[in-house]
Amino acid sequence: MPHPQMKVRAVIFDLDETLIEEETSNDASAVTAADIAVARHGVDRVALLTALRMRSRELFLSGPMIDYCRDIGISAREALWGSFTGDDSSVVQLRNWMPTYRMHSWTGALEEVGIDDPALAAELAEFFAIDRSRRHVVFAESEQVLHELKKKFRLALITNGAPDIQGTKIDGSNLASFFETIIISGDHGFGKPDLRIFQLALERLKVAPHEAVMIGDSLNRDIAGARDAGIGTIWINRYKRTLSVSHPVPDIELTDLRDLPKLLIPAH
Structure with missing residues (x-):
């Protein structure tokens, strides 16, 4: 069944798992770090990676900064490599x-x-942080789609996370030049699905909610937040997840970005 076309003036994108690969990059860096332990002690790589994921998540959720991280959109795995630069008191904390979080995650x-x-735990913690900060994989179709859309629409990027982490991803993926405005939640103290971050994008783009569409992979953050702001929604479901009754329903569902240029029509 063909998708309906949408008339818009502006297209707002999410970053992680919409334009760039996040989890596979995390996995690749974790595997590379784990292989050091495999070479050194002959450990089971899968068991080590499973233990790292469980231990780091446990420490993250019970840690002193969990409320701030939830508000801004910082994950347990991002906390294993971000620099968290800045003078904001929460960022300083x-x-x-x-250092404690990373050391305990790898030690555990x-x-x-x-x-x-x-000593090995400290080595792996440092290795993972450096390797992950250099690893930025853009989905195969992202640049071409952005290039086509930029000719006809105003483009914006809204991404949750710490400014240095998301900034590193944006710089490393060479996507910044496609967007008129880039909004990172950590710069503002609130993130998706908060209405304010969508309203900020609309103000900067100088468009009404019905003249914009949000493209993202998160039903709860991208789709629900944009829908509540009166913005059209397109869910990028790359991993073929199933909608449950509790999930917000997007206007359109796609498995990647390739069909976007055909579905969006400039509104004049």
Whole structure:
């Protein structure tokens, strides 16, 4: 069944898992770091990575900065590599907690597979942070689609997260030049699905809600937030997730970005 076309003046994009690969980049860096432990101690790589994911998440959720991280949109895995630069008191607190968080995450993961080696934990923590900060994979169709849309529409980017992390991703993926405005939640103290971040984008683009469409992979943040702001929604469901009755229903669902230029018509 063909998708309906939408008449808009502006297209607002999410970043992670919409334009760039987030989880696969995290996985690749974690595997590369884990291989150091495999070479050193012959540990089971899968077991170590499973332990790292569980231990880091546990520490993150019970840590002192969980409320701030939820508000801004910082994940447990991002906390393993971000620099968290800036003078905001919450960012300073987060930055000060990071060495402890990372050390305990890697120490705990190694202990889970029978290795008591704090020096190795410190080495892996540093290696992962450096490797992940350099790894930026753009989905195959992203640049071409943005290039086509930029000819006809005003483009914006709204992304949740810490300014240095999201800024590193944007710079590393070379996508900044496509957008008239880029809004990072950590710069403002609130993130998607908060209405204010969508309203800020509309103000900067000088368009009404019905003249814009939000493109994103998160039903709860991108789709629900944009819908509440009166903005049209297109859900990018790359991993073929199933909608439940509790999920917000997008106007259109796509498995990638390729069909976007055909579905969007300039409104004059």
